[in-house]
Amino acid sequence: MSLQWTLVAGFLYGEMAIILLFIAPFISAKTWQRFFRSRFLQVVSQQATWYFAIIFAILALLFLDAIREMRKYSGKEATEHAHLESELQISMRLFRAQRNFYISGFALFLSLVIKRLASLNSKQAQLLAENEAALKQAKSATTTARTLLNNQGAGEDAQNTSNEAHQVELNKLQQEIEAQKKEIESLKKDKEAVVSQAKSLEKEYDRLTEEHRKLQLKVNVSGESKKDE
Numbered sequence: 001m002s003l004q005w006t007l008v009a010g011f012l013y014g015e016m017a018i019i020l021l022f023i024a025p026f027i028s029a030k031t032w033q034r035f036f037r038s039r040f041l042q043v044v045s046q047q048a049t050w051y052f053a054i055i056f057a058i059l060a061l062l063f064l065d066a067i068r069e070m071r072k073y074s075g076k077e078a079t080e081h082a083h084l085e086s087e088l089q090i091s092m093r094l095f096r097a098q099r100n101f102y103i104s105g106f107a108l109f110l111s112l113v114i115k116r117l118a119s120l121n122s123k124q125a126q127l128l129a130e131n132e133a134a135l136k137q138a139k140s141a142t143t144t145a146r147t148l149l150n151n152q153g154a155g156e157d158a159q160n161t162s163n164e165a166h167q168v169e170l171n172k173l174q175q176e177i178e179a180q181k182k183e184i185e186s187l188k189k190d191k192e193a194v195v196s197q198a199k200s201l202e203k204e205y206d207r208l209t210e211e212h213r214k215l216q217l218k219v220n221v222s223g224e225s226k227k228d229e
Contacts, residue, residue, distance in 0.1 A: 008062060008103050011055075015110040016202060022117040023195045032118075033125030056111060063104040069097035088218070095215050102208050106201050113194050120194075124187045131180045138173040141166055 021027065073094040145166040 004062070005100055005103065008059070008100075008107055012103055012107045012110065012205075015107060015114060016198075018114055019110065019117065019195070019198050022114070022121060023191075030125050030128065032121040033129075052111070052115070056108070059104055059108045059111065063101070063108055066097055066101035066104055070094065070101055073097055092215060095212060099208055099212055102205060106205055109201065110198060113198055116194055117191065120187050120191045124184060124191075127180050127184050127187070131177060131184070134173050134177050134180070138170060138177070141169050141173065145170070 022032075073090055148166070
């Protein structure tokens with residue numbers, strides 16, 4: 001494997017490791033939120049958009065180059081059958097082009113997956129914080145309402161009006177909490193769907209690696225048998 005594709009494969013493995021960290025159950029959304037708001041990332045985030053665009057463009061060019069190689073050797077495979085060794089060489093080059101196609105394609109896809117997971121984790125942490133704040137506010141309003149109810153006196157009419165206002169506020173807060181819970185559940189479902197796609201891509205890459213190993217062994221055996229002849 002050439003240097004550029006070795007770097008792309010290393011980048012792909014790094015993306016897989018980052019995705020595993022994102023879906024790790026022992027790292028909460030609040031932890032990721034604190035990490036995203038750290039000073040280091042605040043400085044890096046100013047140039048992060050440019051870095052992401054440059055890396056994405058490089059991967060896209062490599063992806064297109066792999067497609068070109070696949071089309072090139074696919075055409076040769078259909079016309080050149082004069083010699084077993086040349087046919088095996090063409091098959092080997094075609095498989096390498098296909099391998100590079102999947103490596104660059106998976107790297108492109110996982111870069112978008114990582115960006116989406118980071119956004120979902122940040123949004124989930126924000127919603128959890130808002131939910132906790134709303135719960136605290138609702139508890140405070142409930143405590144105030146109970147205190148007012150226990151201290152009923154001459155101003156009963158005014159107090160009833162205040163109790164009604166607190167009840168309206170409680171109902172509003174409960175509605176906000178329910179809406180935030182539904183949004184959190186939706187974010188969790190989106191995150192699970194993205195993780196499932198990433199796992200299926202990882203399995204497909206492992207399968208292609210095994211096929212490459214078998215084909216390489218076949219080429220070596222063919223070369224040795226030709227030398228013996």
